[in-house]
Amino acid sequence: MSTSSIGFVGTGAITEAMVRGLLAGSASATEIHLSPRSADIAARLAAEFPAVHVAKDNQEVVDRSTIVFLAIRPQIAREVIEALSFKPGQRVVSVVAATERQNLLDWIGADVQLVQAIPLPFVADRLGVTAIFPPDTDVAALFDTLGTAIQCETKKEYDLLAAASALMATYFGVMEFATDWLTEKGLERSKGHAYIARLFQSLAERAQRAGIDRFSDLSGEFATKGGLNEQVLADFDTGGGKAALNQALDRVLNRIEGMTD
Ligand SMILES: NC(=O)c1ccc[n+]([C@@H]2O[C@H](COP(=O)([O-])OP(=O)(O)OC[C@H]3O[C@@H](n4cnc5c(N)ncnc54)[C@H](OP(=O)(O)O)[C@@H]3O)[C@@H](O)[C@H]2O)c1
Numbered sequence: 001m002s003t004s005s006i007g008f009v010g011t012g013a014i015t016e017a018m019v020r021g022l023l024a025g026s027a028s029a030t031e032i033h034l035s036p037r038s039a040d041i042a043a044r045l046a047a048e049f050p051a052v053h054v055a056k057d058n059q060e061v062v063d064r065s066t067i068v069f070l071a072i073r074p075q076i077a078r079e080v081i082e083a084l085s086f087k088p089g090q091r092v093v094s095v096v097a098a099t100e101r102q103n104l105l106d107w108i109g110a111d112v113q114l115v116q117a118i119p120l121p122f123v124a125d126r127l128g129v130t131a132i133f134p135p136d137t138d139v140a141a142l143f144d145t146l147g148t149a150i151q152c153e154t155k156k157e158y159d160l161l162a163a164a165s166a167l168m169a170t171y172f173g174v175m176e177f178a179t180d181w182l183t184e185k186g187l188e189r190s191k192g193h194a195y196i197a198r199l200f201q202s203l204a205e206r207a208q209r210a211g212i213d214r215f216s217d218l219s220g221e222f223a224t225k226g227g228l229n230e231q232v233l234a235d236f237d238t239g240g241g242k243a244a245l246n247q248a249l250d251r252v253l254n255r256i257e258g259m260t261d
Helices: 013-023 039-048 058-064 074-082 101-108 121-125 137-145 155-165 168-184 189-207 215-222 228-238 241-260
Strands: 003-009 029-034 052-054 067-070 091-094 113-118 128-133 147-151
Touching: 003 013, 003 058, 013 029, 013 039, 013 121, 013 137, 029 039, 029 058, 039 052, 067 074, 067 137, 074 101, 091 137, 101 113, 113 137, 113 155, 121 128, 128 137, 128 155, 137 147, 155 241, 168 189, 189 215, 215 228, 228 241
Parallel strands: 003 029, 003 067, 029 052, 067 091, 091 113, 128 147
Antiparallel strands: 113 128
8 A cells, every 4th residue: 555644753663663664665655754853763764765754843743644653652642642733534543552542532632543553573574463453444554565464343352462462572582491491401502593593483484374274283283193292282281381371461461451441
């Protein structure tokens, strides 16, 4: 999708990732307007991409954009958003974490089309998976150019995917624990690192092939009956691995729901 004019209020890490993704390859925005804070990032992007303009203030970003992204930290969201005037019907995408939808609407104070989204840093390489709520064809198309959009029908679905996004550090944690184990057992660390990184890359790529309905189909495919993979999965489960994962996800979901209810 090509959107004529996209604005970002808040030019931090996630805005930089989205702008890089939007302007990579076949650009999917003809104009991008950035708020002037974080002058170094804004200046870097403007120097690199002719489509990027640094606005004089946040209001100019809103005024010049058909889709406005709110990408400031939750602690200052109210102060920043309340100071702005939005056009009725304007599409506003909030990526501000842990902020209740009704609060955002109250602070915006106009009848806008508000969509919430959870972009991840991989959007910079157009490899992000982005949960959005509520469903919105145009915003989904935009995030599809940055990877894949998952449209949530309910806030519960959106909160569940927010909880799932908290698995990123654990993914790398499992890789690190396995590499630690290999090193402790005597393998040179760099070899263990290279092996684990490639192994997980292959597995992640395999999981995305069409026709895979359940990841357990893949566990079955890679685990010979009575073989080593089957043994490790069974030990992980009986050793409390699955229970620990469920408990961690329950706790993070409670935290997300507690912050946004
Ligand atoms: N990073 C991620 O992977 C990620 C993913 C999904 C959602 N989010 C959410 O996205 C939001 C931004 O996160 P981030 O990681 O990009 O944070 P960040 O790097 O700290 O960026 C926040 C930006 O807001 C700017 N800012 C501060 N006061 C402002 C104001 N009055 N007007 C306009 N801009 C102002 C900051 O400028 P200064 O540097 O000059 O203070 C900074 O550039 C947060 O709500 C976060 O929860 C982040």
